[in-house]
Amino acid sequence: MKPIRTAPQLYALAIAVEREAAERYTEFAQRMDDMGAEAVAGVFATLARLETEHLAALERRTEGLALPEPHTHEYRWLEAGAPAGAAHELVLRLMTPHSALTIALGAEKRAQAFFEHVLMTADDPALRGLAREMAADEDEHVALIEQLLAGTPEAVVDWASAYQTD
Numbered sequence: 001m002k003p004i005r006t007a008p009q010l011y012a013l014a015i016a017v018e019r020e021a022a023e024r025y026t027e028f029a030q031r032m033d034d035m036g037a038e039a040v041a042g043v044f045a046t047l048a049r050l051e052t053e054h055l056a057a058l059e060r061r062t063e064g065l066a067l068p069e070p071h072t073h074e075y076r077w078l079e080a081g082a083p084a085g086a087a088h089e090l091v092l093r094l095m096t097p098h099s100a101l102t103i104a105l106g107a108e109k110r111a112q113a114f115f116e117h118v119l120m121t122a123d124d125p126a127l128r129g130l131a132r133e134m135a136a137d138e139d140e141h142v143a144l145i146e147q148l149l150a151g152t153p154e155a156v157v158d159w160a161s162a163y164q165t166d
Contacts (some may be wrong), residue, residue, distance in 0.1 A: 004118045007127055012067040014134055015058050017111045022051035024107070028100045031092050040097040043148060047104070047141065054137060101149040108145060112138035 004010050025048035032041035095103075115135035122128045 003121055004127070004131075005122070005124070007124075007130060008062070008065055008067050010118060010127060010130055010134075011058060011062045011065065012070045013114070015055065015062070015067070016070045017114070018051050018055040018058060021107065021111070022048055022055055025051055025104070027092070028095070028104065031095055032097060032100060035097075037097045040100065040148075040152070044100070044104075047144075050141075096154070098149070098152045098154045101145055101152055105142065105145045105149060108138055108141045112142055 004013070025044045029041045029044035029048055032038075032044055112135055115131045115138060118131035119128050119135055122131060
């Protein structure tokens with residue numbers, strides 16, 4: 001990982017992380033709703049709204065700033081290669097409430113670790129403060145998802161429906 005030395009670098013990466021989270025939580029909410037898992041769908045819808053609010057706040061903060069283009073493939077939750085569309089669709093078909101929460105937890109922990117890394121390695125006190133704020137947001141999400149995951153049993157995958165085509 002390249003060191004983050006400026007607020008615009010951190011903002012650009014934070015925007016990429018929040019955008020991916022908002023998109024995936026929205027997608028997960030829809031998938032859980034389609035499965036009839038309304039409670040988990042509601043949680044993901046709430047998380048999607050929170051991530052969208054974080055994204056909007058970051059975009060307001062950076063209005064007028066020249067932000068570098070981040071390598072967004074590093075922040076993808078589900079795919080990062082050429083056959084991504086098919087793999088993405090397969091993951092969604094196989095997704096259970098437990099697996100969705102597990103994927104979300106992994107992504108939130110990676111984001112938290114990233115911001116904590118910036119916090120520990122940045123020379124600029126303002127940049128450390130910004131990273132601390134972002135890490136705290138991720139910490140809240142990690143705690144919530146861990147709590148939900150602890151109360152969500154693993155389900156058996158219905159392999160027949162996994163390979164159905166629309």
